[in-house]
Amino acid sequence: MIEVKNITKSFDGRVVLHDINTVFEDGKTNLIIGRSGSGKTVLIKNIIGLMKPDKGEILYDGRNLLTMNKHELNMLRREMGMLFQGSALFDSMTVLENVMFPLDMFSNDSAKERQKRAQFCLDRVNLSEAGHLFPSEISGGMMKRAAIARAIALNPKYLFCDEPNSGLDPKTSLIIDDLIHDITVEYKMTTIINTHDMNSVMNIGENIIFIKEGVKEWQGTKEQVITSSNKALNDFIFASDLFRKVKEIEMQHEEG
Ligand SMILES: Nc1ncnc2c1ncn2[C@@H]1O[C@H](COP(=O)(O)OP(=O)(O)OP(=O)(O)O)[C@@H](O)[C@H]1O
Ligand SMILES: [Mg+2]
Numbered sequence: 001m002i003e004v005k006n007i008t009k010s011f012d013g014r015v016v017l018h019d020i021n022t023v024f025e026d027g028k029t030n031l032i033i034g035r036s037g038s039g040k041t042v043l044i045k046n047i048i049g050l051m052k053p054d055k056g057e058i059l060y061d062g063r064n065l066l067t068m069n070k071h072e073l074n075m076l077r078r079e080m081g082m083l084f085q086g087s088a089l090f091d092s093m094t095v096l097e098n099v100m101f102p103l104d105m106f107s108n109d110s111a112k113e114r115q116k117r118a119q120f121c122l123d124r125v126n127l128s129e130a131g132h133l134f135p136s137e138i139s140g141g142m143m144k145r146a147a148i149a150r151a152i153a154l155n156p157k158y159l160f161c162d163e164p165n166s167g168l169d170p171k172t173s174l175i176i177d178d179l180i181h182d183i184t185v186e187y188k189m190t191t192i193i194n195t196h197d198m199n200s201v202m203n204i205g206e207n208i209i210f211i212k213e214g215v216k217e218w219q220g221t222k223e224q225v226i227t228s229s230n231k232a233l234n235d236f237i238f239a240s241d242l243f244r245k246v247k248e249i250e251m252q253h254e255e256g
Pocket of ligand 2: 040041162194
């Protein structure tokens, strides 16, 4: 569980996050949604400690990120898996070497054990046969899966994904969403995903935080998105054609 308390962040006097309060639960895919520029990436960067908020607290299962010393912070970092925009695989390494990289950096296991673990993670994301290939030799969806395998190599408690579906077609996006959701449940991770993909919202939106201009405007589940009367949320989701249709059907149901 990650608790975010009263997080405020400004750049040059401009408030980008205003007094954000929320709880991200474990074993769930927690989504941060909102328009481009609403503050999703800044929020995730504050949560993982890449940026320091002006005010507030961030608690990782009760441990306060902002008062940790270097050693505690390093220990916490090992419990985090990250999947950022693009897959950011190393081009000069094979897929297997990419997945082994965090293990080589942080694990004390033997080379054989590390390779076994990396192969296990590749198997988990259905890339059993791709270990010997280079990133340039595989598709975008495969790269994303390889990046997921690398992100879970150290068995993280917390998984952070910033726009995991960027650049993928809708069908591949669904596969990636399902994979992230499945491993979240399987390993009881606290997973936080930034997205403006409405398909993801409806597919894996178990706990959704909607941010508008740096303010938490709404929080709920995918089922509650459909029936919400929050104007800002509706404006946001009505921008999607699919959603307009779903909402219209829902409203006809309510009237009839
Ligand atoms: N390092 C920075 N210095 C100054 N301003 C910044 C910095 N990082 C982000 N911002 C500003 O903060 C605001 C929120 O940006 P952020 O990247 O969090 O948006 P986002 O919701 O992730 O958008 P997108 O969906 O396009 O990724 C923007 O106005 C951005 O210009
Ligand atoms: Mg962003």
